[in-house]
Amino acid sequence: MTPLSFQDCKTLIxxxxxxxxxxxxxxxxxxxxxGYQMGLGGKRIRPILALMGCNLFSDxxxxxxxxxxxxxxxxxxxxxxxxxxxxxxxxxxxPTIHTRWSPxxxxxxxxxxxxxxxxxLAQTSPELVPxxxxxxxxxxLQVCEGQQYDMDFExxxxxxxxEYMKMIEYKTAVLQAVSLQIGALCGHASEEEAEKLxxxxxxxxxxxxxxDDLLDVYADEAVFGKAIGGDIRENKKTWLVIxxxxxxxGTRLKILQSALRGEIxxxxxxxxxxxxxxxxxxxxxxAEREISRLFEQAMSGLKGVEVTSERKTELKKLAAGLxxxxx
Amino acid sequence: MTPLSFQDCKTLIxxxxxxxxxxxxxxxxxxxxxGYQMGLGGKRIRPILALMGCNLFSDxxxxxxxxxxxxxxxxxxxxxxxxxxxxxxxxxxxPTIHTRWSPxxxxxxxxxxxxxxxxxLAQTSPELVPxxxxxxxxxxLQVCEGQQYDMDFExxxxxxxxEYMKMIEYKTAVLQAVSLQIGALCGHASEEEAEKLxxxxxxxxxxxxxxDDLLDVYADEAVFGKAIGGDIRENKKTWLVIxxxxxxxGTRLKILQSALRGEIxxxxxxxxxxxxxxxxxxxxxxAEREISRLFEQAMSGLKGVEVTSERKTELKKLAAGLxxxxx
Numbered sequence: 209m210t211p212l213s214f215q216d217c218k219t220l221i222x223x224x225x226x227x228x229x230x231x232x233x234x235x236x237x238x239x240x241x242x243g244y245q246m247g248l249g250g251k252r253i254r255p256i257l258a259l260m261g262c263n264l265f266s267d268x269x270x271x272x273x274x275x276x277x278x279x280x281x282x283x284x285x286x287x288x289x290x291x292x293x294x295x296x297x298x299x300x301x302x303p304t305i306h307t308r309w310s311p312x313x314x315x316x317x318x319x320x321x322x323x324x325x326x327x328x329l330a331q332t333s334p335e336l337v338p339x340x341x342x343x344x345x346x347x348x349l350q351v352c353e354g355q356q357y358d359m360d361f362e363x364x365x366x367x368x369x370x371e372y373m374k375m376i377e378y379k380t381a382v383l384q385a386v387s388l389q390i391g392a393l394c395g396h397a398s399e400e401e402a403e404k405l406x407x408x409x410x411x412x413x414x415x416x417x418x419x420d421d422l423l424d425v426y427a428d429e430a431v432f433g434k435a436i437g438g439d440i441r442e443n444k445k446t447w448l449v450i451x452x453x454x455x456x457x458g459t460r461l462k463i464l465q466s467a468l469r470g471e472i473x474x475x476x477x478x479x480x481x482x483x484x485x486x487x488x489x490x491x492x493x494x495a496e497r498e499i500s501r502l503f504e505q506a507m508s509g510l511k512g513v514e515v516t517s518e519r520k521t522e523l524k525k526l527a528a529g530l531x532x533x534x535x
Numbered sequence: 536m537t538p539l540s541f542q543d544c545k546t547l548i549x550x551x552x553x554x555x556x557x558x559x560x561x562x563x564x565x566x567x568x569x570g571y572q573m574g575l576g577g578k579r580i581r582p583i584l585a586l587m588g589c590n591l592f593s594d595x596x597x598x599x600x601x602x603x604x605x606x607x608x609x610x611x612x613x614x615x616x617x618x619x620x621x622x623x624x625x626x627x628x629x630p631t632i633h634t635r636w637s638p639x640x641x642x643x644x645x646x647x648x649x650x651x652x653x654x655x656l657a658q659t660s661p662e663l664v665p666x667x668x669x670x671x672x673x674x675x676l677q678v679c680e681g682q683q684y685d686m687d688f689e690x691x692x693x694x695x696x697x698e699y700m701k702m703i704e705y706k707t708a709v710l711q712a713v714s715l716q717i718g719a720l721c722g723h724a725s726e727e728e729a730e731k732l733x734x735x736x737x738x739x740x741x742x743x744x745x746x747d748d749l750l751d752v753y754a755d756e757a758v759f760g761k762a763i764g765g766d767i768r769e770n771k772k773t774w775l776v777i778x779x780x781x782x783x784x785g786t787r788l789k790i791l792q793s794a795l796r797g798e799i800x801x802x803x804x805x806x807x808x809x810x811x812x813x814x815x816x817x818x819x820x821x822a823e824r825e826i827s828r829l830f831e832q833a834m835s836g837l838k839g840v841e842v843t844s845e846r847k848t849e850l851k852k853l854a855a856g857l858x859x860x861x862x
Contacts, residue, residue: 223586235680235683235684237683237686238679238683242770271549289642289643289646292642293642302789311638314621314684315616315620316616316620316686318646319616319645319646319649319679320676320679321677322646322649323649323672323675323679324676326675327672328678330672332663337664337665337668338657338661338665339655341653341664341668342657345650345653345654346654348650348653349647349650349651349654351560352565352643352646352647352650353565356562356564356565356643358560359639360562395618454756476654523700533572
C-alpha cells in the first residue's frame with residue numbers, strides 16, 4: 209500500500225478537528241477561544257508526523273488519529289500561554305487570545321486545551337494508553353522547562369551553545385520527536401523502532417528551529433509574510449547570536465554585547481549592526497551547514513528504521529520540505 | 536484490620552510529597568514556585584479522601600498513593616491560576632506565586648503542576664490507568680468550566696439557584712467526588728461501588744462549599760483566621776446571596792440588587808446592609824439546613840456502599856468534621 213501523503217494526513221486531521229465543533233461547547237467564554245486557537249490552522253506538522261509515524265508500520269492509522277490531535281492540541285495550549293508571557297499581539301495573522309479576549313481568558317482556555325490534549329491522547333486502544341501517557345508526560349514537562357530556560361536566557365548576556373541546544377530541544381524538538389514515537393507505537397512498532405523515530409524527530413526538530421532562527425534574519429520578506437529581524441530587535445537568544453558570540457572578537461564582539469545589553473537604543477540601528485556582524489562572520493552559511501548536518505543525521509537515523517524504503521517516501525519528502533521552507 | 540486514620544493518611548501524603556523535593560529540580564525558576572505551592576500545606580482533604588476511598592475496599596492503599604497526590608497536585612495547579620485570575624495576594628497565609636515571583640512564573644509553574652498531576656496519576660498499576668485517566672480528564676475539564684462560570688457570574692446580576700449549584704459542583708465538588716472514586720477503583724472496587732463513592736463525595740463537596748460561603752459571613756473571626764465578609768465586599772456569587780435574591784421582596788430585594796450592581800460604594804456599608812438582609816431572611820439557618828440535607832444525602836449514599844460498617848468509620852468522621860469546621 210502507498211503511504212498516506214502529506215495532504216491525506218492533513219485532511220484527516222483538519223476534518224477530525226472540525227468535527228469537535230469546540231467553539232459550540234458551553235461555557236462559550238471558555239470554548240470559543242479554545243476553538244478559535246485550534247482553528248487558526250498552521251502547518252499541523254506534529255499530528256501529521258504522528259500519522260506518518262504510525263503509517264510506517266501499519267496501513268491502519270486510526271489508532272494514531274486522536275493521539276495525533278493530542279499533540280496539536282498540546283502545541284496550541286503552549287502557544288496560548290507563551291503568547292501571554294511574550295506579550296505577543298498576533299499569532300498566524302490573527303489576534304492572540306489574550307489580546308482579543310483577556311489574559312484571564314487566555315490562561316483558562318489554555319488550561320482547557322492542555323486538558324483536552326490529555327483527553328484526546330486517551331482515545332486510542334487502552335493497552336497503548338499507559339506507555340504513550342508516560343512518553344507524553346515527560347515531553348510535556350520538558351516543553352515547560354524549555355520555555356523557562358528561554359525566559360531565563362532573556363535576562364542573561366552569556367548563554368552557552370550547549371545551553372541553547374538543550375533549550376530548543378526541550379521547547380521545540382521533543383514535540384516533533386514524541387509525535388513520531390507515539391505514532392509509531394500506535395502502529396504497533398517495537399519500542400526500539402519507535403525510539404529511532406524519536407531520534408529522527410528530535411534531529412529534525414532541532415534543524416527546524418535553527419531554520420526558524422535563520423529565516424528571522426535572512427528570509428525574503430515578501431515570501432516570509434512578516435518583517436524580518438524581530439529576534440535581533442527583541443534580544444532573543446537564537447542559534448545565530450549564540451554562534452556569533454562564540455566566534456566574534458574585538459569590535460564585533462563589543463557590538464554583539466552592547467546589543468544584548470540593550471545599549472544600542474534604536475531597534476533598526478541594532479538590527480543593522482548585528483546583521484553586519486553576522487554577515488562578516490558568515491553566520492548564515494554556518495547555520496545552513498548545521499541544519500544540513502542535523503538533517504543528514506535525522507535521515508541516516510531514518511535509514512535504520514526497519515520498514516521498506518517505499519513506506520518512508522512521504523516522511524522523507526516532509527522532512528526535506530521542512531528544511532527547505534522559506535517561511 | 537482497622538482503617539487508616541485521618542492522621543495516618545495525612546502522614547503518608549506529606550511524606551510522599553516531601554520525597555519529591557520538587558523545589559530542588561532544575562530549572563529552579565520553574566520548580567521552586569511549584570514546590571513552594573505544594574508545600575503551602577492545607578488540609579490535604581482530596582488525597583486523604585482518595586486513600587480512604589481505596590482503604591474501604593483494600594488494606595493495601597499503595598496503588599492509590601500517587602493518584603491521591605495527583606488530585607492534590609491538580610488542586611494546587613488550579614489555585615495558582617485562580618489566584619492570578621482573582622488577583623489574590625495571599626494563599627494560606629503566604630504570598631501567592633504571581634505576587635512573590637511574577638504572573639509569568641505563576642502561569643508556567645501552574646502549567647507544570649497540571650502536567651505533574653498527570654505524571655503522578657499514571658504511577659499506579661497500568662491496568663488501572665486508562666479508566667482513571669478518563670475519569671480524571673472529565674473532572675479536570677469540569678473544574679475549568681466551573682471556574683469560567685464563576686467568572687461569568689461576576690458580571691451578571693441574576694444567577695439562578697440551579698446555575699449556582701452547577702458552578703460549585705464543577706468548580707469544587709467533582710474534585711472530592713473523583714478523589715473518592717479513583718481511590719476506590721485503585722482498591723479494586725467495582726464500577727458500581729466506585730460510583731456510589733463519587734456521589735457521596737459530590738454531596739459532601741457541595742455541603743463543603745456552602746459551609747465555605749456561610750463561614751465567610753458568619754464565622755467567628757478569631758477562629759476563622761481572617762476577616763469575614765470578603766465575598767459580600769467583592770460581589771461574589773455565593774449560596775447566601777443566591778438564596779437571599781430568591782426570597783427577598785421590596786426594600787430588601789432593592790438593597791441586594793444595588794449591592795450587586797456596585798451602587799453601595801463603601802465596602803463596609805455594603806457588608807452591613809447585605810448582612811442585615813441575610814439576618815432578616817434567616818439565610819444562615821437555611822444554609823445550615825441545606826448543608827445538613829446534603830450531608831444526610833451523602834451519608835445515606837455511603838450506607839449503600841457494600842463494605843462493613845467498621846471500614847467506613849474514618850470516612851464518616853472526616854465527613855462530619857468537614858461540615859462542622861469553623862474555618
